[in-house]
Amino acid sequence: MSQEKVIAIPNITTPNNPVIFNPDICNGCNHCVEVCQIDVYIPHPEKGKPPIILHPEECWYCGCCANDCPHPGAITFNWPLQQRGYWKNKATGEIHQI
């Protein structure tokens, strides 16, 4: 077990990762914060860091943030597990999921 300090925290909203930021590519420009229509994000207090996902349960998965991100690869969309679509390779019949 880790030695990490355990804090008392209510159940967190789940799913709570509509997107995954890549901190190596994201430069904290906050463009996603501005294009998001419902303020899923707030800017990180420390300049240059990816935004904080404050209201994940309000996301309607419209994709503005990822579509308009000026740094490709900084934001990866992350559908809730129950909502991930399937496909099938027509030749082999192999099934895949997002």
Add this chain to the structure above:
Amino acid sequence: MSTWHDYLKEEGHVPDWPYPIRFDHEQEIDTDVLVIGGGIAGCWAAISAVRQGLSVALVEKGDTIRSGAGGPGCDHWCNAPANPLSNVDPDEWAQHMADRPYCNGTGIQIQCREDWDTLLEMEQMGGKIRDTDDEYVGAKGRDDKTKLMISPRYTRIHSYLPDADTGKAPDPDEKLNNVVIRVWGTTFKPALKKECKRLGVKIFDRVMVTSLLTETGVQGARIIGATGLNNRTGEFMIFKSKSAVLATAGAGSIWMISTELGGYSNMMSRTITGDGTVMAWNAGAELTKMESTGVLRIATGYKHKWYSGAGDASYENVPIVDANGKVLPYPIQGWVDAGAMVPSPEVEEAIRKGILSGEYALPFYGDFPAMPEVERNATWKLMLGEESTTKIIMDTFNAAGYDQSRDLLQSYKFIEGNSLSQWREAGYGGGLLVDWNLKTSLDGLYAAGTQMFSPEDHSYAAATGRYAGRKAAAYAREIGEPKISREQVEREKARVYAPVKRSSGLEWKELHAGIARVMQYYVSEFKTESLLNMGLNALRKIEEESVPLLFALDPHKLMRSLEDVSLLTYAQIIIHASLARKASSVPLNFQRIDYPTLDPPEWRKFLTIKLENGKVKTGELPPTFWGNMKNQYEAHNKDYTGVYREK
């Protein structure tokens, strides 16, 4: 990591609110024309009004760059019968489209006359409407001269007008209607915002308008501005204007909310909460068709799957096959079935029986690999990639390894089943009553797009926004300076800030879910006088006992709280309108168990509803109260100059 609890664990404390808090502070803005809502309709209204040389303020709850009921992209340009490739007469086509019961003949006529002009102006502003990069050479519907891309939608269905000279019905395979144009919709919203800024429209993003201001503060008087709340800072905004265009959307989630996936348990954005309709209602504006509701088309309760898999509006020309590759008799909104997207009940039943008998094996798939490459690309990259909220779906599939030339995309049509009948939505029916100037029943207040009753598609929002903007500007030019009632402002301020005065009680999501449950129980497909009255009483109880408990810890949650109060009023309006219609109706999706006769002739009329001195007052209008569409349009638009040319 970027979640809130990551931050807490890393920093040892919760983040501070990132924006300055300005509760109770006021900002006053004086403008000629006020546009409320910065979606496609609102942006067009603002552009149209500012071109008349007046000052224009545009207020948007999100950010104008991608806001709007239709999502970040833009669907086909659905009704552009004046385009050069069209084979129909715009006025005849409008008349035909308006034959659908309880539609909005005024809006349709405007759309059919001006939609093509609007699209050309979209192109002037930087929106892409032609295949200028020659990506789709060879695609059916692509015109090599103009590089416009016609969609198979409405190609033969709805109408296939007889030839003007011979009067004979032409061979449908030879001549298509050509009224629907495929567009690069993701380029539209940013271009509109840019044009608004270039023309000097004052844009107020992240401001929720909370009420309309009336002359002397009296219900039913001329509209002279609005109040707003900055949903990041909590600042109170007071807009004074000579005229206003209401261009917000309908109400999206009255019957359903998942408190954990609140944004997802809806077809529309979380921001679509009926605020505009309710502020107009409170100001005394007349609404119509508010009793009309539909079944929420998302069977799992979550939106995404509707768009993931063939068999819906966006998947043009994609054959649907079963698990063994057998083609299903399902319409594919393609050239082969002339744009049909919904199967007949007989076909649907035949497929269902086929599933049960083993004739068709589940799951079903969209057979993209079977399509010619150019058609596949046109559907995947252009149709799906450019419309509404689908770009991110396509991109995510591709990034995960899906290859549309190799792989079948699973369809959820039959697996998910239909929504429960008590999960309903109001977003497509009721709204503000308008005249031929798109003026509402209140002086100074105009409406556009989804704000009006019986709205249509994105291009309808654009054309009617553009139209309402110029009419609102013409009125503003003639009318005198308004004077705001301070008492009305104070009353609204007290209402708006009440939830932030409390730090415990009832939170917005619980209120929302409570309203939704009342609507599911008492305002479902089963409607009787008694059930509707029970619903009304239950909502009144929420209003009296629960709303005073609402608390909001920051400006964002305050906005959400106020939205839910809007939904509560919207829900009550639906019940009042439902009580007034004492007959059942198929086109209104309205079943009164106590009045079961379907669409009796004496009830084929619009019911209107408004507040007068705080009392609900209903009225009625004949089914085509707008009169002769062509004549009325021409009488009201003698000065229309067509496509805008900058001087």
